[in-house]
Amino acid sequence: MSKIFVITGASAGLGKAMALQAATYGAKVALLARRAEKLAAVADEIREAGGEALAVPTDISDANQVVQAFRTVHQKWHKIDVLVNNAGVINPIAPIHDFDENELDKLLKINVFGSFLAMREALIIMRHQQDGT
Incomplete structure (x- = not known):
């Protein structure tokens, strides 16, 4: 039986590379990211190579979207084996005195809160199935 991977930030960069490799x-x-067009292109690339992919456009910083994304994956494949918490931002790179509160809020929502949300939803499923990483 195939392993079921959920990869956040899967539309580009490391997330895309990990998805293609898996x-x-x-x-x-299961590919999660905000940019639906890029996400669909990654899913198509996987399918064209003979793989199976599910594109789930998701803003990882939005709790409702994350809950729905994991429900969608679970409904399709009935389990999740691996979560790759890859979504994140590093911009802007600036000295602290130039850093804007709104930019910090966005960074924390994606990098910290988004990672928490994905881990929580994956763990709910993995605990129920008594398996997963």
């Missing part, structure tokens, strides 16, 4: 090893890959 699929080459036979994993079914």
